[in-house]
Amino acid sequence: MSNFKRYLVTAALPYANGPVHIGHLAGCYLPADIYVRYQRAQKRDIKFIGGSDEHGVPITIRAMKEGVSPQQIVDKYHALIKESFDQMGISFDIYSRTSNQVHHETAAAFFKKLYDDGLFEEKETEQFYDEKTNTFLADRYITGTCPVCSNPNAYGDQCERCGSTLSPEQLINPRSTLSDAVPVKRKTKHWYFPLQNYEEWLKGWILEGHTEWKNNVYGQCKSWLDSGLQSRAMTRDSSWGVKVPLPDTEGKVLYVWFDAPIGYISATKELTEQWDDYWCKDDTKLVHFIGKDNIVFHCIIFPAMLKAHGGFVLPENVPANEFLNIEGDKVSTSRNWAVWVHEYIKDFPGGADMLRYVLCANAPETKDNDFTWADFQTRINSELVNNFGNFENRAFVLMHKLCGGKVPPLHAEVMDEADKAMLEEFAVAKQKVETALEEFKFRDALFEVMQLSDKGNKYMQKKEPWIVAKTLAENPDNQKLIDNCLHICLQLTANLAILMHPFLPETAKKMLHKMKVVEKMLEWENAGKTKLLSVGYSLRAPELLFTKIENDVVAAQVAKLKAGLVKPAEAAKPEAESKSGEAAAVAHAEPKAVKETIQYDDFAKLDLRVGTIVAAEKVPKADKLLKLQVDLGFETRTIVSGIAEHFKPEDITGKQVVVVANLAPRKMRGIESNGMILMADDKAGKLHFINPVDAIDNGSSVS
Incomplete structure (x- = not known):
């Protein structure tokens, strides 16, 4: 099926500024591990690369919070993250870290090569500076009000409520997160990578050459390319990170998104002396597993860097997942709204496969999905216990009871159509x-395994060997019917172990132990065979693979989640830029404090008008945005609003709203938005329109 000689699989490098949660697992690490385990079973040459990203703003933010050095932070969380992955069976060939010397050398050499080739643009620009702390401010160190949805806690690079990509200049009332001071502009010099020079190449490579990519990946890339690429700074003012390898650059480091993906290369160098076989030979298949918030970096910026450098393979696929929410709300590390992996393992010792099963069965492959403890319980009890585990256990129990604990023979002379169909x-x-696995459709693949188990249950139920056993005194030949049923069920059990192994590795090993066979049987070439277990071979006694989850266990987990929720005032510091499927959320549990006093003249600058939404539609490839046509009486405006998660287009057509009519136009997803709809959010975070009680003429002023 494959023309590639070797495979190289990477999973996004998580920031070593906190533990990993189940959103990270569902976003990229679990699908990557499933894919890798399957390829290993195919006996393909494959390397699985991971590691901690230990540079960048999130690290220094966490260090300030805890009052320790950045190095202490990364040492602490790198160990915790690595242990969590090990406990969940994420089978990296290497889990490295970007603080290693080999990485610093590799990243610096990569930068120097581009610099020596004259590919950077050197620019002196004005950047925001905190005069109280004497610090140049990265975008995530600046917060303010989003100009699109009025979220007062938007970051200088992105609004987590409406999803808009921002710059600090666009924020209303920006403040430094270090001191709450108003940032000022100061001159600084940096090196920019001219992405626009690679725009036409990227269009050909992605839009024409990779139409097979997932819709969310392809669509986001197309949106970026259609909007036009611009030069992007590849250095930052900081004392923490890979030093810029040029003279007179004290206090400057490589931008974390330049440095981090090179971590895949440096980790491979650590793993094998033949690292360049995997990175530099055209018969390598490179696959990046990421969350959707990392698409632009892995599909546009990093490939452009590799192309500019020369000599490296490019990704064949980037199967990004969407986000996993928790109990109906977005994951938020600052609010502690998450199910942490290291805590799950403590609460469910030996339960890694249960979580792997639920996260794959409910994976956010094409849209954001929701994890709930009630669904966790239902899937474990109904699917793993009552379907998969039930079939395997019944086969072993009946084999010991009716066939002397040995694999019975298959009697061809009494086989019927049901027997043949099952085989x-x-x-x-x-x-x-x-x-399904080759196409990165992991939910579908798991579904097919469970369907086979379900068919086994139905086959056994139809054959009823326990009923046939009651007729043996009258008709001893009926033992052949029992033998055939249980022979087929046991061969099916062996097949289920092979097929389930990429998803639930520990469960598959338990099944092998009970069948008294070696792990070589898990090789993919054995799947589908009907003679895996030898006739007359003794098998071990039955033992349950899974146990049911009781109501009190679920109730305790929900209570724990809610009890750990941090209030908004305590969660004011910015969260990490996500790398692996985490969607940070803005808390709205309590009313917000009144903002600083303004003068009447400031308010008088706003031109607020009443308008009517005459048409509404979803913006393609943007889950949170609606494109509205608003009649203002004197003209109809196009306004893009981040309200798609709260309102359906058909429900708001005809509604009167209040519009900021003199807001400067701004392009969003290639659409020019001319205005902003005023909204209010309640304590639960639900948005509400601010509109007249009685219908009035469109264009009427609000004062």
Whole structure:
């Protein structure tokens, strides 16, 4: 199925400024591990690369919070993250870290090569500076009011409520998160990578050459390319990170998104002396597993860097997942609204496969999905216990009870159509699972495994060997019917172990132990075969693979989640830029404090008008944005608003709203937005329109 000689799989480098949660697992680490385990079972040459990103703003923010050095932070969280991945069976060939010397050398050499080739633009610009702390401010050190949705806690690079990409200049009332001072502009020099020079190449490579990429990935890339690329600074003012390898650059480091993806290369160098076989030979298949918030970096910026440098392979696929919410709310590390992996392992010892199952079965592959503890319980009890585990256990119990604890023979002379059909299902299921895995459709692949188990249950139920056993005194030949049923069920159990292994590795190993076979049986070429267990071979006693989750366990987890929720005032510091599927959320549990006093003249500058929404539609490839046509009486305006998660287009057409009519136009997803709809958010974070009680003429002023 593959023309590639070797595979190189990377999973996004998580920031070493906190533990990992289940959103990280669902976003990229679990699908990456499933894919890698499958490829290993195919006996393909594959390397699975991971590591901690230990540079950048989030690290220094966490260090300030805890009153320690950045190095102490990364040492602490790198160890915790690595342990969590190990406990969840994420089978990296290497889990490295960007603070290692080999990484600093590799990243610096990469930068120097581009510099020596004259590919950077050197610019002196004005950047925001905190005069109280004498610090140049990275975008995430600046917060203010979003000009699109009025979120008062937007960051200088992005609004987490409406999803808009921002710059600090666009924020209303910007403040430094270090001292709450108003930032000022100061001159500084940096090196910019001219992405626009690679725009046409990227269009050909992605838009024409990779139409097979997932819709969310392809669509986001197309949106960026259609909007036009611009030069992007590849250095920052900071004392923490990879030093810029040029003279007279004290206090300047490489931009974390320049430095971090090179971590995949440096980690491979640590892993093997043949690292360049995996990175520099055209018969390597490079696959990046990431969350959707990392798409632009892995599909546009990093490939352009590799192209500019020369000599490196480019990603064949970047199967990014969407976000996983928790109990109906977005994951927020600052509010502690998350299910932390290290805590889950403590609460559910030996339960890694249960969580792997639920996160894959409910994976956010095409849209944001929601994890709830009630669904966790239902899936474990109904699917793993009552379907998969039930079939495997019944096969072992009946084999010991009716066949002397040994694999019975298959008697061809008494086989019927049901027997033959069940045996044929082995190869059919294998092909379906294989196709889905090759296409990165992990939910579909897992579904096919569970379907095969379900068919086994129905087959056994139809054959009823326990009923047939009651007729043996009258008709001893009926033992052949029992033998056939249990022979087929046991061969099916062996197939299920192979097919389930990429998803639930520890469960598959338990099944092998009970069948008394070695791990070599898990090689993919054995899947679909009907003679995996030898006739007459003794198998171990039955033992349950899974136990049911009781109501009190679920209730305790929900209570723990709610009890740990941090109030908004305590969560004022900015969160990490997400790298692996985490969606930071803005808390709205309590009314916000009144902003600083303004003068009447400031308010008088606003031109507020009443308008009517005459048309509304979702913006393609943007889950949070609606494109509105608003009749202002004197003209109809196009306004892009980040309210799609709160309102359906058909429900708001005809509604009167208040519009900031003199807001400067701004392009969003390639659409020019001419105004802003005024909204209010309640304590639960739900948005409400501010509109007249009685209908009035469109264009009427609000004062």
